[in-house]
Amino acid sequence: MSGARAAWLARAIGGEDGTEGLIPGTGFTALLLTLATGATAFVAVLALCLGLAAGRLAERWSTTLAQAATVRISGPAGELDARVAAALAALSATPGIVSARALSPDEQQALLTPWLGEGVPLDLLPVPRLIEVVETAEGPDRDSLVQALAGQVPGAIYDDHARWRRPLVRAAGGMQLLAGIAVVLTLLTLAVMVMLATRATLSAHQGIVTTLRLIGAGDDFITRAFVRRFTLRALAGAVAGSTMALVILAALPQAGADDAFATGLAPRGWGWPALALVPLVAGAAAFVSTRWATRYALRQTP
């Protein structure tokens, strides 16, 4: 922004430039504008929060089980140990595998306890054995590994979780995109509302505009008067709406640190200051739209 423009902005919305009180401060349109910008900012904050939460969810889903895989080995009980050993040997010889470790009976017992209860005799059940695999960042050549396991270890199934993880990441990404679109549309709606309110007020106060023009007021002066009135009103509404949304979000229960997938809707870290930008962006949208609407209307005034 140039120095001249910055000075214009400062005078338009803050400084004493002679435009104070030129446009009547009361009226139903003004009240509606404040309410509407408040509601719009409230929705924008929630949409932004949804987008941030979806982003966290996508990141968590894409990283939590990334570089991790499981080999499931089924077969007759007497052959399981040999098949596990063969699978471990095949895995250790495969590029892209950092480590491979067979889960102990106690670990498998712990995995099944939530479904089958305590003290289930695993040795009496045809439960497959599990091997936990840690991959490098690039990972192994999946097709070659699957073929190798199929050739050397009958009943071995390699599961890198991609089958269910990818759709979830895609879904979270989609939610993030939708939230972003919602934020943009909300702010556009706010700009349009301010523009309509400005035009309505210009029509209602055409006499003021005409009088100001006739006593020698330039377009710049009259524009500043309207920009001041509407930008400050929109800003006030947006601050109120955003604050209400932030208070509600802060009061929502937070996701615990041990929650594997739930992230909560409240923002974290830099998300809070990012949300504080909503009223500023709303104010900027109001500023631009008021200026445009006023200049457009003034062109119709002699």
Next chain:
Amino acid sequence: MVVVRFTGAGFGYGGGAVILRDLTLSLAPGSFHFLTGPSGAGKTTVLKLIYLALRLGAGRMELFGRDVGELDRDGVTRARRRIGIVHQDCQFLDHMTVAENIGLPLRVLGRAPQSYLGDLADLIAWVGLEGRARAHPPELSGGERQRAALARAVIGGPDLILADEPTGNIDWEMGQRLLRLLVELNRLGKTVLVATHDLNLIRAAKTEVEARVLRLSGGQVTGGVAL
């Protein structure tokens, strides 16, 4: 340099009846003119053309020595700052006080109120509205409104003062008071043009000022009679 000069000027509203045709008229600096004529003759139209609320349909008009056809929007704004207008309906900002309305022309010039409070108080006293400075325009009588409008018209120190039927809504005594104020301004060197159909006002001015009467009829000025 004349203040206003129409040369072969023509004007009609939106393709309707022609209001002015081949109008030739000039106002010298420091002159006092009455523009008279029957209702609908085009007196207000002439004033609107001078303060650039309307544009000529034909011919030429010079304002303060410049062809108005060459003025851009900023040029129009600058020209209007040299003109003080007293409208018949006054055109105040009703949500502001009388004092604020009178000071408006200086506000639009970017003057801080502190810098002109003294002049404003003097002017309010000059038009006899000391006790009404904090009132709002709807609270004023017709005469008070006209005097406030005159104060607003002159606070910026214009070179030309236009008054459109200034006595139309006020009684005789108040009309005389307003006339004396206009005459005082003229003695200070301001060019004054008063559009009126009030012949009594024109006759009364005879003893006060050396004015000329322009009669508008059939879209042309047919007189230029000295009082």
